[in-house]
Amino acid sequence: METLSPSITPCVSLPYSNNSSVHVRSHGLSSLLLRNSRSPANLSLISSSRSSLTRASAVEHSKTSPSIDLSDPNWKTKYEREFEERFSIPHITDVFPDAEAIRSTFCLKMRSPTEDFVGGYPSDEEWHGYINNNDRVLLKVISYSSPTSAGAECIDSDCSWVEQWIHRAGPREKIYFRPEQVKAAIITCGGLCPGLNDVIRHIVITLEIYGVKNIVGIPFGYKGFSDKDLTEMPLSRKVVQNIHLSGGSLLGVSRGGPSVSEIVDSMEERGINMLFVLGGNGTHAGANAIHNECRKRKMKVAVVGVPKTIDNDILHMDKTFGFDTAVEEAQRAINSAYIEAHSAYHGVGIVKLMGRNSGFIAMQASLASGQVDICLIPEVPFNIHGPNGVLKHLKYLIETKGSAVICVAEGAGQNLLEKTNAKDASGNTVLGDFGVHIQQETKKYFKEVSMPVDVKYIDPTYMIRAVRANASDGILCTVLGQNAVHGAFAGYSGITVGIINTHYAYLPIPEVIAYPKSVDPNSRMWHRCLTSTGQPDFI
Ligand SMILES: Nc1ncnc2c1ncn2[C@@H]1O[C@H](COP(=O)(O)OP(=O)(O)OP(=O)(O)O)[C@@H](O)[C@H]1O
Numbered sequence: 001m002e003t004l005s006p007s008i009t010p011c012v013s014l015p016y017s018n019n020s021s022v023h024v025r026s027h028g029l030s031s032l033l034l035r036n037s038r039s040p041a042n043l044s045l046i047s048s049s050r051s052s053l054t055r056a057s058a059v060e061h062s063k064t065s066p067s068i069d070l071s072d073p074n075w076k077t078k079y080e081r082e083f084e085e086r087f088s089i090p091h092i093t094d095v096f097p098d099a100e101a102i103r104s105t106f107c108l109k110m111r112s113p114t115e116d117f118v119g120g121y122p123s124d125e126e127w128h129g130y131i132n133n134n135d136r137v138l139l140k141v142i143s144y145s146s147p148t149s150a151g152a153e154c155i156d157s158d159c160s161w162v163e164q165w166i167h168r169a170g171p172r173e174k175i176y177f178r179p180e181q182v183k184a185a186i187i188t189c190g191g192l193c194p195g196l197n198d199v200i201r202h203i204v205i206t207l208e209i210y211g212v213k214n215i216v217g218i219p220f221g222y223k224g225f226s227d228k229d230l231t232e233m234p235l236s237r238k239v240v241q242n243i244h245l246s247g248g249s250l251l252g253v254s255r256g257g258p259s260v261s262e263i264v265d266s267m268e269e270r271g272i273n274m275l276f277v278l279g280g281n282g283t284h285a286g287a288n289a290i291h292n293e294c295r296k297r298k299m300k301v302a303v304v305g306v307p308k309t310i311d312n313d314i315l316h317m318d319k320t321f322g323f324d325t326a327v328e329e330a331q332r333a334i335n336s337a338y339i340e341a342h343s344a345y346h347g348v349g350i351v352k353l354m355g356r357n358s359g360f361i362a363m364q365a366s367l368a369s370g371q372v373d374i375c376l377i378p379e380v381p382f383n384i385h386g387p388n389g390v391l392k393h394l395k396y397l398i399e400t401k402g403s404a405v406i407c408v409a410e411g412a413g414q415n416l417l418e419k420t421n422a423k424d425a426s427g428n429t430v431l432g433d434f435g436v437h438i439q440q441e442t443k444k445y446f447k448e449v450s451m452p453v454d455v456k457y458i459d460p461t462y463m464i465r466a467v468r469a470n471a472s473d474g475i476l477c478t479v480l481g482q483n484a485v486h487g488a489f490a491g492y493s494g495i496t497v498g499i500i501n502t503h504y505a506y507l508p509i510p511e512v513i514a515y516p517k518s519v520d521p522n523s524r525m526w527h528r529c530l531t532s533t534g535q536p537d538f539i
């Protein structure tokens, strides 16, 4: 039976404050809240989170929020209007006001994809399956009554309800591309993630249903646009039919690559007018830059992203594809660590999981497994040594339970390691190996206190990333892939697609990558994780 450590803090204090120096993590409203802290009422967007604001270096908000004067009786209306403006999605008619719209060729009546449009486009005249351009999805669905409510995000001290609407994804009745004039390209960048092939597959299948015949894959990420030895891969339903049965990416992935202007030069040369970009924060920063460059050059191109990251660090979304699968797979590694630890005399099982800036996989896998005693993530500071340190608690666990399991996210405890100062090809910091570090410190500590322990370290990170998507991710990938194509045909560009409060929406790229999403240490989910592990604060 599990025994709780006597050092457990019975409740977590909630640092509500409307002082301008409070650290907030505002989910996309950072520019607003920072400015609000200088507003006459000195009120900022108030969050009960303790973590500090982090920002991706890549992209700032494209449409910055104005200073909202909370003493203005109409501030809510103004806020909602500004929000709508920030989350408006760029459209081809912004640059080509006279762009012709035709009736959608997305038609669910069966027809052969090789058919030519000699007799006109097929259509479902009576079909009521289209999305109206004015349909919206609510971004925030909880009305907090107090800034001290767990996970509360409030704009004023009363936590006034403010509506934040975003654009609903899906097929439109009018489209801005004639299928026979489309050359669509798909690209996968960054690290691998379960579900990449499922998304590629559904983009191709949906494009074919619209009637597109010229579909290509760009090999090995953005590099494929510049490397002369890499040729584009023709794609069709036949080619992609079974690719979802294996993990990885049919097209290959890479980090680094050519400049944005080289990429757009290459798109011009190849005649690409629809680009589907599957990747994380970095890839989306690139996609947004490509979209802007195409606009500058007056190219009628739709650039649509599909967020890919097992780290789940993209803002606003319920989750990104591959995350669910990663959690499921991580759970298997945790179970092995548990079996090893449990079967050994004074066994300690340590599992390292991915998560550069965000501990979502570690937190969710710990919760899912129910076998973790200590979960360490980048968002929550901790000490290894000292009276409140991880090792002291570990000793207590060995004494009381006989064994213990530790789950660490790769980005955890970086302040305790020597900086490598190394960068990968995309400019991401190469992290120190905290899993190895805690393994070594554990062995040293127990030697010092003359207590025998049997430490088993498991690093399943690349095994987790390489698996094929599970059923739930498979469905998510299907919907995202289809919606990416609907967005492009509807004439949107510089957008990405995500699942938000169980509905599917289009968002402007800068809003989802303003900074990496991270675990809120004051969220119910992190508290649930602490309840499950029974770990104390290690500070
Ligand atoms: N600010 C940027 N502007 C343009 N391109 C970028 C930018 N940041 C990254 N890229 C490009 O995007 C691609 C992928 O970036 P990165 O390696 O950071 O992966 P990612 O998309 O963040 O995915 P992952 O979650 O696996 O890290 C690289 O080819 C990189 O050159």
Ligand SMILES: O=P(O)(O)OC[C@H]1O[C@](O)(CO)[C@@H](O)[C@@H]1O
Binding pocket: 190, 191, 192, 280, 309, 310, 311, 354, 355, 356, 410, 424
């Ligand atoms: O070894 P690579 O390909 O750089 O990928 C590792 C990174 O990929 C990620 O999973 C993001 O995709 C990070 O958590 C991790 O640091």
Ligand SMILES: [Mg+2]
Binding pocket: 190, 280, 281, 282, 428
């Ligand atoms: Mg990244």
